[in-house]
Amino acid sequence: MSSRAERNLLIESNLPLVGYLAAETHSRATHIPRDELAAVGALALVTAAEAFDPELGVPFGAYARRRILGAFADEMRSMDWASRGIRKRIKETVAVRDALTAGFGRTATAAEVATAMGVPKDIVVEALGDAARTLTTLDEPSARDVAAEIPLPEESALVGERREVLEQAVAALPERMRRIVLAVYFDERPVKEIAEELGVTHSAVSQQRSEAIRLLRDALDRYFAEGPTPAATTRVSPGAREAYFTRIADGAGSRIAGAFRESAAV
Incomplete structure (x- = not known):
């Protein structure tokens, strides 16, 4: 200036x-x-x-x-709380849930996701809980389209x-x-x-x-x-x-x- x-x-x-x-x-x-x-x-x-x-x-x-x-x-x-391993688990769990949801025509339950993944139900519940905490990217248009004044x-x-x-x-x-x-x-x-x-x-x-x-x-x-x-x-x-x-x-x-x-x- x-x-x-x-x-x-x-x-x-x-x-x-x-x-x-x-x-x-x-x-x-x-x-x-x-x-x-x-x-x-x-x-x-x-x-x-x-x-x-x-x-x-x-x-x-x-x-x-x-x-x-x-x-x-x-x-x-x-300040990110999630390690790379946690994020990988979240991504895999959400992908399986979404695939089952599309096939069933309704939201898949944690038990159904756990069965499909071959893991205990509590692991799926934890992963889906973590997924709810993940951050929306700041590259979204809504984050940029803010009035200047x-x-x-x-x-x-x-x-x-x-x-x-x-x-x-x-x-x-x-x-x-x-x-x-x-x-x-x-x-x-x-x-x-x-x-x-x-x-x-x-x-x-x-x-x-x-x-x-x-x-x-x-x-x-x-x-x-x-x-x-x-x-x-x-x-x-x-x-x-x-x-x-x-x-x-x-x-x-x-x-x-x-x-x-x-x-x-x-």
Whole structure:
């Protein structure tokens, strides 16, 4: 972007899109907290605004949607509960059930599927239960065909403040987490490349990224809390979490710093 003001305007006018896409994705992937998706999407929106080139002729809304949905997909893959073996079992079981259903003209029972597969009924019941938990792909047209402008004024009112807190929260992350967040969401580097640079496994990078997102979520919850201090989502120790909040306060302006220090004193 040609100026910071233009970048900020793009972020402010499109942040409601993050909330919409987070809600839409959460409705199909309920095992991932909506707030965590919103935090991931907000980071993706900021990086989209940084990288956007209007001369390419692509509307920013469409460009941002792609970046946000891509960030959601990365987050969902990093939190995927199903191993390759489980997914294979799900696919085979569903295929047999569908074939029997087509032949019978009615939904096949778990017992009938188990008989056809030559496995115990409880294995089929478990596989079909797992199938109900699998995620709808983000490549579906319904995931992309979202209006560029969504009238959610109650969210837009806090856009600038949320962005400011988020920027301070990213800057205060522990060094390795901050490096990973910046590399993934700002520089768009592959996780494999980041892992090689840090000398750790792909899984370790994904775990650190997920923990960083939880810390960012806790920071936003702490700042915007009304009443009792919100429960922590992060897995770090309470002392490390409070030290993180202190770093945010130390690096932020008086308004943000005051909110974190007041909540810490409660």
